[in-house]
Amino acid sequence: MHLKLDISNALSPPAALDGIPPSTLTELQPKLTEAIERLKQQRQQGNAPFLDLPDDKETIELCRNAATRSKNFENFVLAGIGGSALGPYALFRGLAHPFHNLLDASRRQAPRFFVLDNIDPDTIDALFDLIDPARTLFNIISKSGSTAETAAASLVIIDALKKSVGKKWKEHIVVTTDPEKGDLRQLVREENLEALPIPPSVGGRFSLLTPVGLFPAFCLGLDVDNLLLGAKAMADVCLKAGPRENPAVLFAALLYAFDTQCSRPIQVMMAYADRLLPLADWWRQLWAESLGKRLSTDGKEIFVGPTPVKALGATDQHSQVQLYIEGPQDKVFIFLEVQEFERDVPLPSAFGHLSSLEYLGGKTMNRLMAVECSATREALTKAKRPNMTLKFPKVTAAALGEAFMLLEIATIYAGALYNVNPLDQPGVEHGKILTYKAMGRKGYDD
């Protein structure tokens, strides 16, 4: 196990004056034990397939093979939204060069990577200013096969390809969708397009380790094998360990208790590494869409759900930390801390007569980052702002795999505590119907 969850500043006492008393965890224990048991059962019955994705050798090899031809392309454009975009992007930013798209092709050794996860006409049209469709592979991702935003992007993409390469447009598209159902799958059949399956029982926000995330990751040359090993190892820990030693249980139970018993509904995930900010963004969808619910599992109106917020250290010390330290006691903090960066950046000694430069000389940027993370954590704790820290020894594929799985399982456990179904999203239907109606989709005219 690479990751470590440090909850000492979330428990009260000794460290945090305003933390959760240990008795609260004891009270939650029966519910948590039950949640673990239920997830184990669901797994055995094949009803929690996201847990077993690391063992789906067949699909993994399908993605690996499909990716071999991506080397021929200068660009890889992913068209998808929500779970179809956030996970792949978090992987890309977590593991690729921070300025991947700006590197020379020889250094990059993989296509440039673009995510079209919005329908902003300026962005989409501008993308075609710089990519040549003839040198681009488009990965169209939609689980249902009918997502409006992705459907619209597909029309633009296919049109651009046809204008550029004529009948060969099909060689530039890989569709990731349901193996049987939906309009995208039908298009795949009719046009004989290359396609990859998303298991029907894996929800969009739990789909990172399906071809949704794996195919782009292989195309980008990322270390998928260790990603999967990390996820698998974490799944074992989070299903086998008892409530007190189980990081997914502790993560879920503490955040649940802070929200429902301590009036701290705002949960800030503050990444102290640029690479990890998109992981926080991925978690923001997972947590919000899974737990933000009107109805309980037994059909009562409850209107629950914490509000996840992403933040970046040290940057947001100069934007949000004033509020975090001095504002209302309505927040809890999850630090993502990296103990060893990929690179070491020494701070040269220069202008030693200037006091604001002198103390930095001879140290490293790495040390400054570590110190600022500790200082912010200590200042928050002293100001009675509870917090926990998820420690990454290094941002490796294995550590990321652990993080994704830890947070997915924590979401299931949190769903059990909130007594909601973490796998649906009924609240977005109204907006969808209004959109269809205004766009004149058949069957939505009244």
Added chain:
Amino acid sequence: MHLKLDISNALSPPAALDGIPPSTLTELQPKLTEAIERLKQQRQQGNAPFLDLPDDKETIELCRNAATRSKNFENFVLAGIGGSALGPYALFRGLAHPFHNLLDASRRQAPRFFVLDNIDPDTIDALFDLIDPARTLFNIISKSGSTAETAAASLVIIDALKKSVGKKWKEHIVVTTDPEKGDLRQLVREENLEALPIPPSVGGRFSLLTPVGLFPAFCLGLDVDNLLLGAKAMADVCLKAGPRENPAVLFAALLYAFDTQCSRPIQVMMAYADRLLPLADWWRQLWAESLGKRLSTDGKEIFVGPTPVKALGATDQHSQVQLYIEGPQDKVFIFLEVQEFERDVPLPSAFGHLSSLEYLGGKTMNRLMAVECSATREALTKAKRPNMTLKFPKVTAAALGEAFMLLEIATIYAGALYNVNPLDQPGVEHGKILTYKAMGRKGYDD
């Protein structure tokens, strides 16, 4: 005036069932009238200089002239954090090509633009993989001249320049800092560096229209003149209009009332345009750091401040809207809506036998974006989630200038309502001191 603030879904009744009753605005009116009068007085006494930045011809011309030589550089690297980075970046993303850095130099007609606003060693070191210091202009921005993160970046930058161009390193640096005080200013004097002034009485988060924002904007070829005209026009409106017709007053008063009287402390600014997301991020600092305060102006412990959150439409409909629609009634929404994008993207008719593609053919991506914004707004309103909309006819320099000034003045008015000083940030001192101590800065050893 280009912008329009539509508050109909924030008032109760008729549109919003859970909005602010008009009587609340009436009750706040004396305080608001007083806040407007006070700001007018402060302006006359020279104590609100951020309002008059659009008239500071001398500084504007200084920036314009200093920028002429930027054409000789391939890269422009801004090293700054907080207010020194968020504003310039919001301007860049608001007005430049969405993929500016990836365009050919001939099409770009300006240097590539990089913002170093963190101390992540991986990012900083990686930047030097792709920029040649000999072809780069570095703009080092720190109002105090002693910001730790910017100081550390400066040491790395100057070292890289010395290794690359030797004694000519000074020709690659422009320092933006206090005109008299601080270590950076001393460095400017001793090394005879080019420098631009930040007026001492303009706080970092109100400094966008000082050389902090203007110099990079000129270097990038952005339309600074119209930016300033927009800001000036909005300042006039927000100082002269009575409380009922004053967009800054309405923005501040409604958000204040939602927080303090309706238990809606979470304020989501949801931009329906990729270009405007960094504006929401800039506002996030402005609002959080100005209003998140432990002490009232008369020294009482009050621990106030709403929590600003940024979101992106349509993207976050697939991430956050489930929570926004069905979660707790603890949020209010500010839509940033664009009525005309720069580009039109038609959706070709194709695969008309597939129902999820058929209805899109013959429409435009622009229409889909507009429809999704309206649909989400309507769905939120129906779910009793109050919201308002700031409408941009187009994202122009003038409209952005109006937006920046509107939000800055609204922050001052909100400060008056919360009874806090919107111009300080005492809460970040503890973390700074802990950082200095751990880094061994002299005078901080006990």
